[in-house]
Amino acid sequence: MSQIPIVEYLSLDDPPHLVANECKNCKARFFDRRNACGNCGTTEFQKAKVSSTGKLVAFSIVHRAAPTIPVPYISGLVETDDNTTVRSNIIGVEPSPEHIELGMALELETYELEKDDKGTACIAFGYKPV
Amino acid sequence: MSQPVWILGVSMTKFARYEDEDCVDLASTAALAALNDGGISINEMDIMACGSLFQASAGLGQQVLGQIGQTGIPVYNVSNACATGATALRTVYMSIKAGESEMGLAVGVEKMGKMGLLAGADKKADENVYEPSGRYGSVVSVDGILGTNTMPGVFAQAGMKYAYENDGVGFEQFAKVAYKNHKHSILNPLAQYQKEFSEEEIQQSPMMSYPNTLLMCCPTGDGAAAAVLVSDEKLKTLSAEQQDRAVKISASVLTSDPYVEGGQVQPDVNTLTRNAAEKAYEEAGVGPDELDLVELHDCFATAELIHYDNLKLCESGGAGDFIDSGAPFRDGKLPVNVSGGLISKGHPIGATGIANVFEVSTHLRNEAGDRQIEGAKVGLTHVIGLGSSCGIHILEK
Numbered sequence: 001m002s003q004i005p006i007v008e009y010l011s012l013d014d015p016p017h018l019v020a021n022e023c024k025n026c027k028a029r030f031f032d033r034r035n036a037c038g039n040c041g042t043t044e045f046q047k048a049k050v051s052s053t054g055k056l057v058a059f060s061i062v063h064r065a066a067p068t069i070p071v072p073y074i075s076g077l078v079e080t081d082d083n084t085t086v087r088s089n090i091i092g093v094e095p096s097p098e099h100i101e102l103g104m105a106l107e108l109e110t111y112e113l114e115k116d117d118k119g120t121a122c123i124a125f126g127y128k129p130v
Numbered sequence: 131m132s133q134p135v136w137i138l139g140v141s142m143t144k145f146a147r148y149e150d151e152d153c154v155d156l157a158s159t160a161a162l163a164a165l166n167d168g169g170i171s172i173n174e175m176d177i178m179a180c181g182s183l184f185q186a187s188a189g190l191g192q193q194v195l196g197q198i199g200q201t202g203i204p205v206y207n208v209s210n211a212c213a214t215g216a217t218a219l220r221t222v223y224m225s226i227k228a229g230e231s232e233m234g235l236a237v238g239v240e241k242m243g244k245m246g247l248l249a250g251a252d253k254k255a256d257e258n259v260y261e262p263s264g265r266y267g268s269v270v271s272v273d274g275i276l277g278t279n280t281m282p283g284v285f286a287q288a289g290m291k292y293a294y295e296n297d298g299v300g301f302e303q304f305a306k307v308a309y310k311n312h313k314h315s316i317l318n319p320l321a322q323y324q325k326e327f328s329e330e331e332i333q334q335s336p337m338m339s340y341p342n343t344l345l346m347c348c349p350t351g352d353g354a355a356a357a358v359l360v361s362d363e364k365l366k367t368l369s370a371e372q373q374d375r376a377v378k379i380s381a382s383v384l385t386s387d388p389y390v391e392g393g394q395v396q397p398d399v400n401t402l403t404r405n406a407a408e409k410a411y412e413e414a415g416v417g418p419d420e421l422d423l424v425e426l427h428d429c430f431a432t433a434e435l436i437h438y439d440n441l442k443l444c445e446s447g448g449a450g451d452f453i454d455s456g457a458p459f460r461d462g463k464l465p466v467n468v469s470g471g472l473i474s475k476g477h478p479i480g481a482t483g484i485a486n487v488f489e490v491s492t493h494l495r496n497e498a499g500d501r502q503i504e505g506a507k508v509g510l511t512h513v514i515g516l517g518s519s520c521g522i523h524i525l526e527k
Contacts, residue, residue, distance in 0.1 A: 004260050004262075004269055005269075006268060006269060006270060006272060006275065006276070007266045007267055007268045007269075007272065007276070008262055008266060008267025008268075009266065009267075028389065028391070029391075030394055031266060031394060031395070032265035032266050032394070033265050033266075033267070038389045038394075039389040057291055057294050058287040058288070058290040058291035058294060058396070059287065059290055060278060060282075060283040060284075060286035060287050060290065060339040060340055060341075060342075061337070061339065061340035062274070062278045062280065062282075062283045062339045062340075063336070063337040063338060063339065063340070064247065064280070064282070064336075064338045064339065065247070065273070065274050065278070065280060066247075066273065066274070069273065069274030070274070071274075072337075073274060075277035075278035075283050075287065075339075076277065076287075077277075077287055077291065077392070077395065077396050079392075083391065084391070085391060085392030085394075085395055085396065086395060087276060087277035087395035087396055088275075088276045088277050089274070089275060089276065089277060097301070097340060097341075102290065102293065102294040103294065113270065113275065114270075116258045116259050116260045116269075117257060117258050117259055118259055120259075120260050122260060122269055122270055124275050124276070125276075126275075
């Protein structure tokens with residue numbers, strides 16, 4: 001069964017984790033492909049493994065979205081233990097304010113989102129309470 | 131120190147959903163009204179800037195001049211997210227400051243109809259075979275999987291981050307912001323909506339992106355605003371009445387967002403606003419405690435609240451207390467968005483950054499009728515467009 005990560009910055013190596021393009025000069029981290037560093041302008045990068053644990057620093061419970069997107073869901077900003085901010089859905093929690101606490105400890109989890117016409121599984125990630 | 135630039139005439143159309151009028155009609159209406167307000171002709175304009183987010187590529191500025199006076203002056207069609215109108219105004223301002231022009235016309239316009247959330251999942255291709263594409267090498271649209279791209283959600287997260295970092299901020303405070311702006315709008319005949327809602331009604335209206343309910347979100351809509359700017363030297367040659375009604379632009383500032391960690395996943399709407407505010411206060415020689423009114427970018431209730439802090443209208447970390455104290459209500463210590471704000475006055479994107487200048491100028495001229503803030507002498511306008519761009523103007527009479 002073949003698999004593909006939803007984005008290239010998700011590594012499916014065991015255990016799955018996020019990988020950033022890290023500026024060699026200033027250590028700024030980016031998830032997109034880079035032309036140069038947005039912080040210092042230099043062009044040398046290295047791959048950096050991002051910590052899979054962190055805390056919730058902001059969220060929204062989204063009730064209105066494009067028709068293909070199931071709602072409600074929790075969108076969150078996660079500050080990892082190595083101080084990298086990641087945006088993702090928060091999973092394994094009821095999407096209502098009383099079940100979500102700012103500052104709560106979270107960890108990365110991957111899951112199969114769907115398969116394409118050739119049977120390749122798209123692996124997505126989210127963060128769930130520790 | 132170079133000489134100041136003045137607002138000679140300013141106008142806005144009512145914000146609404148127009149069925150028949152197109153952008154050219156709306157922009158021309160606003161432009162003619164601003165020229166008329168300034169007692170001046172299109173023939174006197176040395177430059178024109180026309181702001182529209184969705185139609186800037188259509189040569190809208192030239193089309194407007196085609197309707198109101200095709201004098202051959204340079205036209206700049208500008209587009210800068212929700213700071214588009216402020217950017218048009220500042221384009222004319224810079225030309226006058228540079229000594230290239232004595233007078234100029236800035237117009238902002240947008241026709242949005244019912245565009246909805248302004249972001250969302252892309253359509254999938256017919257054949258579905260995963261192929262990494264784009265800057266993140268994604269194989270499907272990530273909206274709704276790796277968090278939200280929708281505006282109500284992005285600004286909800288901005289507000290919730292503030293709530294995480296500061297005490298006394300939550301759903302009730304955000305609702306109170308919307309309560310205030312809806313209440314203010316009943317005095318503004320140019321507002322898209324003029325209806326008061328109770329705090330309870332706001333909290334119980336349909337949830338868009340917690341904590342932003344429907345009544346905490348600005349509507350989409352249509353409208354235009356325009357301003358005629360004049361150099362100090364030229365103003366002195368005009369009539370006593372024109373000089374008397376002119377409003378001084380004490381500061382005109384535009385910033386983009388500097389690098390911050392996390393900015394790549396959640397646009398940072400704070401730092402560039404703080405930078406712009408600091409520069410504007412310094413340029414004007416005016417402190418936030420000297421402001422009589424503020425029109426700031428309340429695209430969502432969560433946004434207004436954090437900008438109290440970014441613009442230094444309150445103590446650092448004290449935005450929750452600020453709204454709870456009643457300070458930004460029209461009878462409070464520092465009225466904010468007495469027009470009804472984007473939440474109720476409306477937000478035709480290109481028009482917004484000139485419409486707020488219209489609002490503040492009208493108060494400074496003591497011509498705001500029922501919604502006049504008595505004795506207003508100094509005001510600030512603020513817009514921010516995601517991506518990001520922040521425009522601030524400080525106006526004085």
